[in-house]
Amino acid sequence: MSIAQNDQERQLVEWLADMNEDDAVPLATRMLLEEGVNPMHVLDLCREAMDIVGKRFEEGEYFLPELVLAGEMLDNVGAIAKPLIKQGDGGGAAKLGKVLIGTVHGDLHDIGKNIVTFMLDINGFEVKDIGVDVSVQTFIDEIKAYQPDVVGLSGFLTLAFDSMKETITAFDAAGLRSDFKIMIGGGQIDETVRSYTGADAFGVNAVEAVGLCRNWLGVAA
Template identity: 40%
Template sequence: MATELTKAMVGLDEDKVYEIVDQLIAAGSNPGDIIAQCNEGMVDIGKLFEKNEYYLSELIMAGEIFKNIMSKLEPMLIGNDQASQTMKGTVVMGTVKDDIHDIGKDIVVSMLKGTGFEVVDLGVDVPPEKFVQAVKETGAKIVGVSCLLNFTFPEIKKVVDELTAAGLRDQVKVMIGGAPINEDVRVYAAADFYGKDAASAVSICKQVYQ
């Protein structure tokens, strides 16, 4: 059942969302629970976008709201998770070549940092070679590839192919995500994981680095 926070998130009622989050923080609520409620709202917003009931402007606004919430929660996440005092591992993140959307990527980056990962954020419109170079430089065990445009699916596959050509494929797991991504795309691109939302992306990274 949707919570008051989730409903406010879906309704993009920015003031109400922040008011509820501040109340929950003051009441000592678990930051993970707050994120879960917001994430549920983001999932619903994604569904509205798929049905053309919400548009890119709403997605951008939702992403900004979520990022602002994460900025409030990050200090709590670090304090709440003793393991995060020691860096869990390095994750390379980027939006695939020919795609300049960064909302979902930025939310995942914020959540990963908040739970103790070092994140190398390559930004948007990232060519495959840049992902490969980042892995070589950092020794990261995970590459996260984001996209919002389905015509960029071949570019995701190119990232995997370039990692293979560089002899790095056995050393790194490739995680993909974004509104149009599903398990079929994961299979097509030969990626290791499909993160359906930011929370699952964090779980995947924890699993790889455990």
């Protein structure tokens, strides 16, 4: 890797993390379309920047508007990168498994969920995103129709923890609980919350979510 390319990559991560959309998105576009940089590598740089954004949010330096802008920047870069990835693999690669994901009822946040959906998609999973404020019954209906290997419950607000617990309890009551693995994510989720809700695992970011799905489905990293 040339020094110039390395500098350019550091610049992209820095601009994305600093919310410099006007410079970051054109740079990523140029790297993808003009310089032929591997699209997966560009997305890895985006993921690195999103980790920085997440840390700044946790530390109170960033707030929801920054998370929204970060999601928009990722969407813009992804819209260019994803076709290049699919073009590179011929578009015929078998999907690794099916994931159903949604934000639980009472919560309207979707930035984290959208990033997880995006990362699962580019890593070869078939993902169905059923949106925000999803009722227990809608989850159950979608699970019966889609028959996923993994179900992801997202929630940013602390009230979402009760919604997650209620949803997972309903899966059990419906006799569905043993048919798939459940991961939760968003906000201040930790092992205590995982235990409270009854989920199989939690992820603090999209990279961990992809790792959980890979492990559960026996896919090599």
